[in-house]
Amino acid sequence: MTVARTRQVHIPDPPDTPKRIVVDMVHGVEIRDPYRWLEDGRSPEVREWTLAQNMRSNAVFQQLPERQLIAQRISQLMSQDMVGTPVLRGGRLFFTKRIQGKNQPVLMVMDPEQTDGKPGSAQVLVDPNQLSTAGIVALDWWHPSPDGSMLAYGLSERGDEWSVLHILNVDTGELLPERIERTRYAGVTWKQDNQGFYYGRYPKPGEVPPGEENYNRHIYFHKLGTDPDKDPKIFGEGRPKELSYGTSLSDDGKYLLLTVSHGWNRTDLYVRDEQADGAEFKPVVEGKDGIFYGKFIGDTLYIITNFQAPRYKIAVVDLSNPAMDNWKTIIPESPDLTIDRVEFAKGHIIISGLKHAVSHLYVYTLDGELVREIPLPTLGTITGITACLDSSIFYFRFESFLVPPAVYRCDIEKDATPEVVLASAEGVDPDLATIEQVFYSSKDGTRVPMFILKRRGLDISKAGPVPTVLSGYGGFNISRTPTYSPAIIPWIESGGIYASANLRGGSEYGESWHRAGMLQNKQNVFDDFIYAGKYLIENGYTDPEHLGIWGRSNGGLLVGAALTQRPDLFRAVACGVPLLDMVRYHKFLIAYLWCSEYGNPDDPEAFKWLYAYSPYHNVKENVSYPAVYTYTAESDTRVDPMHARKMTALLQDVSSRTPSKGPVLLTVEADAGHGVGKPVYKVVDEQANIWGFFAWQLGLEIQEPAGW
Numbered sequence: 002m003t004v005a006r007t008r009q010v011h012i013p014d015p016p017d018t019p020k021r022i023v024v025d026m027v028h029g030v031e032i033r034d035p036y037r038w039l040e041d042g043r044s045p046e047v048r049e050w051t052l053a054q055n056m057r058s059n060a061v062f063q064q065l066p067e068r069q070l071i072a073q074r075i076s077q078l079m080s081q082d083m084v085g086t087p088v089l090r091g092g093r094l095f096f097t098k099r100i101q102g103k104n105q106p107v108l109m110v111m112d113p114e115q116t117d118g119k120p121g122s123a124q125v126l127v128d129p130n131q132l133s134t135a136g137i138v139a140l141d142w143w144h145p146s147p148d149g150s151m152l153a154y155g156l157s158e159r160g161d162e163w164s165v166l167h168i169l170n171v172d173t174g175e176l177l178p179e180r181i182e183r184t185r186y187a188g189v190t191w192k193q194d195n196q197g198f199y200y201g202r203y204p205k206p207g208e209v210p211p212g213e214e215n216y217n218r219h220i221y222f223h224k225l226g227t228d229p230d231k232d233p234k235i236f237g238e239g240r241p242k243e244l245s246y247g248t249s250l251s252d253d254g255k256y257l258l259l260t261v262s263h264g265w266n267r268t269d270l271y272v273r274d275e276q277a278d279g280a281e282f283k284p285v286v287e288g289k290d291g292i293f294y295g296k297f298i299g300d301t302l303y304i305i306t307n308f309q310a311p312r313y314k315i316a317v318v319d320l321s322n323p324a325m326d327n328w329k330t331i332i333p334e335s336p337d338l339t340i341d342r343v344e345f346a347k348g349h350i351i352i353s354g355l356k357h358a359v360s361h362l363y364v365y366t367l368d369g370e371l372v373r374e375i376p377l378p379t380l381g382t383i384t385g386i387t388a389c390l391d392s393s394i395f396y397f398r399f400e401s402f403l404v405p406p407a408v409y410r411c412d413i414e415k416d417a418t419p420e421v422v423l424a425s426a427e428g429v430d431p432d433l434a435t436i437e438q439v440f441y442s443s444k445d446g447t448r449v450p451m452f453i454l455k456r457r458g459l460d461i462s463k464a465g466p467v468p469t470v471l472s473g474y475g476g477f478n479i480s481r482t483p484t485y486s487p488a489i490i491p492w493i494e495s496g497g498i499y500a501s502a503n504l505r506g507g508s509e510y511g512e513s514w515h516r517a518g519m520l521q522n523k524q525n526v527f528d529d530f531i532y533a534g535k536y537l538i539e540n541g542y543t544d545p546e547h548l549g550i551w552g553r554s555n556g557g558l559l560v561g562a563a564l565t566q567r568p569d570l571f572r573a574v575a576c577g578v579p580l581l582d583m584v585r586y587h588k589f590l591i592a593y594l595w596c597s598e599y600g601n602p603d604d605p606e607a608f609k610w611l612y613a614y615s616p617y618h619n620v621k622e623n624v625s626y627p628a629v630y631t632y633t634a635e636s637d638t639r640v641d642p643m644h645a646r647k648m649t650a651l652l653q654d655v656s657s658r659t660p661s662k663g664p665v666l667l668t669v670e671a672d673a674g675h676g677v678g679k680p681v682y683k684v685v686d687e688q689a690n691i692w693g694f695f696a697w698q699l700g701l702e703i704q705e706p707a708g709w
Contacts, residue, residue, distance in 0.1 A: 012664045020654075023037040045480045046636070066487075071696070078099050078429070085398075094113040096108075096423060098312060104136025105129045107127065107129070107308070108140060113410065151309040152170075164423045166179070177225065184201065185218075190249055202220055203216075213242060220246050242593075243593055258271070258272055258297065259282055266292065268294070269293070311510075323550075325341050332369045337356055339508065341480070342386050346393060375420075378421075381402075405424075405426065428485070433490070434493045449529050454500070455497075461541050462541065471548065476519065491693055496701065502534075515533050521610050527559065527692040548701050549575065558581065558619060562619075566628065573628040581645070590640070591639055626661040628664055631668075
């Protein structure tokens, strides 16, 4: 195997970064911050420094032929047609689709059932590509009315996710004049008559104290044809600023269900009778330490909850007597299945769940009796289910690491194999790689699963240490399951290994697994990840000189902690849109929302564990760190780019005295955000940088297969 890093690459010196030490006393601990000035992204000096960092990184990447080959291959794969998650409303199937040649997915609709049994032709409803030649206008969310005749959708620019709500008459194609700003995560719930809807909206700058406009989301009601600025506020006034809300209506329009989320591990439910004048929201469940979601069928509320059932159960509630003591469990918690999606079709409950991070699909009666398990195409993930109460037919979206998403049709009343109704373009031979699932012991003995992908026929006993990239996330109750990942395909094709670990903090094994990796238990996540790396080394897949790690967002924090805690274990680190200063993270953008997951640094007890692992505060002198490539974006409204800037400056400074294993590089992208809504060409550039960096540092020669 050719070692790519032996190639001569000229690495320019990093820009001069002055130290201007700010000293804070935090809960009795003196903290010296030399790069506080880099927090101000609007400062001309910071902009000049950022430009210099970008130019330096570009100068390096332009010298890497591996990067160019990877960009070519990823562009080919990502430019192909790809279908999104479907939503069934009024006999119409709405879905997004990325169409070859377009930078942004479009929203389409079709009649999925015709007399000949074949789906009807689809038409485009919303095409954000027509709104920007640069491809930087994105469709953030969309909500059809129950009968499918009306559509509310949100658009934003440059990846900032601050959506503007638009309304389309699906039947006529008429775009209504309303424009409602600040509708991030709007969660639109249409009334049955299509004349109005409930939605979430954030305050405009100036309506609340500076910085507070990132919080204080409330629920409003909008009647079509009226001034949105005069929309009545339905819920949220006087509530804590960090709460979030969702709404849903019963199919007959009688009941409005309100879900109040306290972070990622607790919800409350309230219900209001829409047919009673002056009715108030009444609690169904409030103040319980668990997650609750609901769906109405007549006067019965079906509740999906992990309260005293970490893997979730389903209970029914009679709304005339909703006290929890009167709830009836119809589908109890399973010892080996974690429920992750629930839908209701004609007389049935459809459940998808995870067994060791792999999807399974089941049909139950409304009384909780198992009808059957529905076979799935291969080891993979269900990434969406949609159904309606008056039809036995439902649809689901399925994908795997090397299998592009497809939408399947299934009839509950027929014992038949699901059939594809919407397919993505074939990306790669699914037999390209073997997908192995292994289980290893973490530091405390916890058994952790990990997927390992390698090119079929690659014998690690003969190949020697193989260039390997390990990724993970471990937080916010989010599972890491087999989903289509075109960016890893050139790596696998060229003989590299890709591993994805199912760390604590996710939802793979329910709420207990989540809580074992949050707040004071966050170090477990880092231990799980480090021990995944040790497993790969000890079992002959790779060695520290050929092992890289990659994570983004909360996963960026993960790899930041790993590189500071075990710099000897890894050769290269790609760190995307990361949190890295965990002492000040809650002061920027929407990060106060995450205090329920990480802890609030203003709390002395939480500060102890945050400061103990905060990557920015654990960079040490006289340590040889891995090569690090950090990437972030100017329009990120979730994680402030200040984390990436400060950490880069600090690592570059330390490496100037104790040489690292490779360069410390930074890219701060313009006209892009946290990742949602990024156009294809920007995604290609981002991923080509990441994998070109790994190929260079880990020593993988990128092959050009026939057909490229």
